[in-house]
Amino acid sequence: MAIPATEAKARKRQVFTDRSSFATTMVTLLVDTYGTKAFEWLPEVIEMEVNDDFEIKIPAPNLSRLCAGVNLITSDDFYKSLPDFINYCNILSGDVLDPRTWDPADSTELAWGITEGLLLSPPDDTDEEPFSQEIVAYIGEALDDEGIITPPDVLRIAVRANDPASFVAGEFSDDPAMFNAVYDLEQSKTAEINAAVRRGLQMLAHQLDTLPLRDGSAKDVVRKMIESLGKPSSSSLI
Secondary structure, X not given: OXXXXXXXXXXXXXXXXXXXXXXXXXXXXXXXXXXXXXXXOOHHHHHHHHHHHHOOOOOHHHHHHHHHHHHHHHOOHHHHOHHHHHXXXXXXXXXXXXXXXXXXXXXXXXXXXXXHHHHHOOOOOOOOOOOOHHHHHHHHHHHHHXXXXXXXXXXXXXXXXXOHHHHHHHHOOOOHHHHHHHHHHHHHHHHHHHHHHHHHHHHHHHXXXXXXXXXXXXXXXXXHHHHOOOOOOOOOOO
């Protein structure tokens, strides 16, 4: 059922200005409004067009997520470049890129970044290991730093220097109570991250389902923009 034009425009304004809007939601609306030609625009052009056409001031975190989403679709940086991968995971999780500072992505940010990155730009079906060795090693180090023995579902691609389960079992072999306490704690961390990803996916599904699009459903728009584009080797949208 179609909704009035004024109501549709108000909803679109909200998508670009609400701090809870996901990159996927904003990219879908961007493509529905301007077509995939918008993927060729510089960030300042995207900002100007959106601000002028919707009479808004898109917040910096939203613009960062929007441009990161575009870059995910138009390049393979997310899968091949560790610095870009970390930046994407931080930005998709709500941070604003500050090139003057080093901001490592934690396990929760990595889990959501990979989840949304795979949705926006799924790797080729024939590529069994789409992420570079440097990236999967970084994920392993992040898990180790946070004391996570069993990786959350989406982080099972991690490569780890040592087997953390064997290490903990060896350290507390003479103290079963402490071993159980450590094991329960790390299991709770894993469960919290998996739950956060599920909540994010539910919120994203709701955002996409309520988008007032001109060109079919959100699912159709996402499919079209992925299928219609090739991926150059690099981009400069973030």
